[in-house]
Amino acid sequence: MMMFASDGFLTDNSSSTNTGQTHVFTSFPNSAVDVDDEHSGNKTINQSDSNQYTLPLPATANETTSEQYHLWQIEYYQKYFQVDTRQVVERLIGSITPRPNKSYFDSTIRQNPDLYGPFWVCVTFILTVAISGNIVDYFHKSATEFQIDFSKITLSALLILIYWWLMPTAIYFFFRWRLNRIEYTFLELLCIYGYSLTIFIPISILWIIPINWLQWTSTLIASIISGSVLIVTFWPTINSDHKRFSALSMLIILFVHLLMALCIMLVFFHVSDKNINPTTETTTVFTTVLSTTPK
Amino acid sequence: MAASIDSDQVPFLSSTSQTIDMMEGDMTSTSNRTNQNELSTLDEPVLDTIKRDLSAVIRKFGYAVIPRQSTTLLQQWDLWGPLILITTLAILLQSNATKSSTGVQFAEVFTLMLIGSIAVTVNSQLLGGKISFFQSVCVLGYCLLPLLIAAFINNILLYISTSSSIPILHIIRFLIVMAAFAWTMYASTRFLGQIQHPNRRMLVLYPIFLFYFLIAWLIILRAHPK
Numbered sequence: 001m002m003m004f005a006s007d008g009f010l011t012d013n014s015s016s017t018n019t020g021q022t023h024v025f026t027s028f029p030n031s032a033v034d035v036d037d038e039h040s041g042n043k044t045i046n047q048s049d050s051n052q053y054t055l056p057l058p059a060t061a062n063e064t065t066s067e068q069y070h071l072w073q074i075e076y077y078q079k080y081f082q083v084d085t086r087q088v089v090e091r092l093i094g095s096i097t098p099r100p101n102k103s104y105f106d107s108t109i110r111q112n113p114d115l116y117g118p119f120w121v122c123v124t125f126i127l128t129v130a131i132s133g134n135i136v137d138y139f140h141k142s143a144t145e146f147q148i149d150f151s152k153i154t155l156s157a158l159l160i161l162i163y164w165w166l167m168p169t170a171i172y173f174f175f176r177w178r179l180n181r182i183e184y185t186f187l188e189l190l191c192i193y194g195y196s197l198t199i200f201i202p203i204s205i206l207w208i209i210p211i212n213w214l215q216w217t218s219t220l221i222a223s224i225i226s227g228s229v230l231i232v233t234f235w236p237t238i239n240s241d242h243k244r245f246s247a248l249s250m251l252i253i254l255f256v257h258l259l260m261a262l263c264i265m266l267v268f269f270h271v272s273d274k275n276i277n278p279t280t281e282t283t284t285v286f287t288t289v290l291s292t293t294p295k
Numbered sequence: 296m297a298a299s300i301d302s303d304q305v306p307f308l309s310s311t312s313q314t315i316d317m318m319e320g321d322m323t324s325t326s327n328r329t330n331q332n333e334l335s336t337l338d339e340p341v342l343d344t345i346k347r348d349l350s351a352v353i354r355k356f357g358y359a360v361i362p363r364q365s366t367t368l369l370q371q372w373d374l375w376g377p378l379i380l381i382t383t384l385a386i387l388l389q390s391n392a393t394k395s396s397t398g399v400q401f402a403e404v405f406t407l408m409l410i411g412s413i414a415v416t417v418n419s420q421l422l423g424g425k426i427s428f429f430q431s432v433c434v435l436g437y438c439l440l441p442l443l444i445a446a447f448i449n450n451i452l453l454y455i456s457t458s459s460s461i462p463i464l465h466i467i468r469f470l471i472v473m474a475a476f477a478w479t480m481y482a483s484t485r486f487l488g489q490i491q492h493p494n495r496r497m498l499v500l501y502p503i504f505l506f507y508f509l510i511a512w513l514i515i516l517r518a519h520p521k
Contacts, residue, residue, distance in 0.1 A: 116422070120505075131516075150398070
């Protein structure tokens with residue numbers, strides 16, 4: 001006779017006894033408890049209430065809580081910030097070392113995308129570009145003419161945030177309409193692109209040095225390194241398409257990445273030979289060095 | 296027929312026969328009666344209020360500069376100290392406009408600090424810290440005092456040497472501001488670093504580092520006054 005079992009499903013009464021063909025999970029190991037949540041003692045562990053057909057949770061996942069948070073509560077967004085210091089450092093290092101066979105995205109980010117890393121890498125990049133741009137102005141203008149250019153912060157913020165959001169949007173829609181499947185969620189794409197900007201933070205400090213060839217070569221090298229990390233990440237999914245088309249799309253990704261780096265370098269840091277103002281000592285030294293090098 | 300007559304209906308029905316038990320009551324509110332030990336702060340003179348609040352603010356400045364006690368700032372938070380500090384810092388960082396750029400104005404610095412405090416606090420809450428919004432803004436504001444002193448010294452040094460750009464002076468200014476920055480970071484680490492899980496402590500401290508770093512650079516790059 002049909003009756004409702006304790007978990008809510010309509011079952012046959014005769015199958016409530018264990019016939020030996022179905023395995024019922026009744027005990028859950030301790031690894032399902034997340035060690036990060038020890039300090040928040042008010043979260044209840046739902047092990048006794050959960051459906052007896054679910055598998056135990058992996059150790060890195062957040063434990064399920066019994067309340068549903070709303071959009072205006074801050075706990076709703078906590079699920080995007082479930083990372084430790086060690087994991088963030090791992091992802092940062094992975095984004096600047098391109099390995100031909102192993103995509104760091106699959107090994108580190110895929111099961112737990114976060115928004116902490118990309119957001120703060122972007123903010124750091126914006127701030128270092130703005131401060132370094134101001135330092136360049138400080139050394140090139142005379143003491144009475146220099147003022148802090150606050151608009152550099154807004155300009156760099158605009159450029160970098162647009163790049164960080166535009167490329168994932170473009171790739172997401174490209175995957176959805178051209179290839180007809182959602183291979184990466186939007187959050188994972190934001191992660192990839194946010195972490196790919198890591199290498200430009202020390203480069204933007206290097207851009208302060210007003211040597212022309214140094215600026216160009218460092219831009220090229222940095223964008224090739226982080227661009228190749230991007231290519232290694234996207235290659236497995238693109239590769240199933242036509243060969244020519246996949247190579248073209250990889251080139252486009254690399255090209256836009258290089259374009260972004262060049263834009264920032266030219267707008268904020270580039271000192272061509274005719275712009276050097278020979279009023280301060282440092283720039284006269286550089287002009288003499290540059291003019292005496294044999295062409 | 297109801298056997299019991301409500302006491303407030305009695306005057307309308309009859310006025311003669313029945314003896315009415317007069318109900319007595321007291322019109323004074325219970326709060327004054329039970330809390331007579333507490334000072335009712337609404338009635339005290341204004342000077343007392345100002346003196347008490349001012350001494351609390353100054354005491355919290357002391358705790359922020361020499362971090363010895365870690366509970367008073369968090370439990371009895373107030374926003375007077377941060378307001379005074381941020382306003383003074385914004386006034387000190389103002390600059391005159393030239394033809395190439397307008398420099399930094401009061402509103403820009405103020406907004407920057409406000410948004411920075413909000414961003415750092417929201418980040419700390421998102422990472423699971425059990426601190427309320429205003430407590431965090433309070434601590435961030437109070438720990439700005441060393442940077443304010445450095446900005447003050449910076450302005451004095453800039454006024455002393457108006458047109459000559461002695462390189463040693465730049466280096467002295469840089470070192471003073473960096474020392475104040477390190478002191479500020481140490482103080483806010485003592486307060487805000489203890490409430491986080493140890494695995495995430497650096498993740499919370501890094502935005503605080505960025506916030507104070509930006510303010511330190513605004514102080515260092517301040518232009519010569521006309």
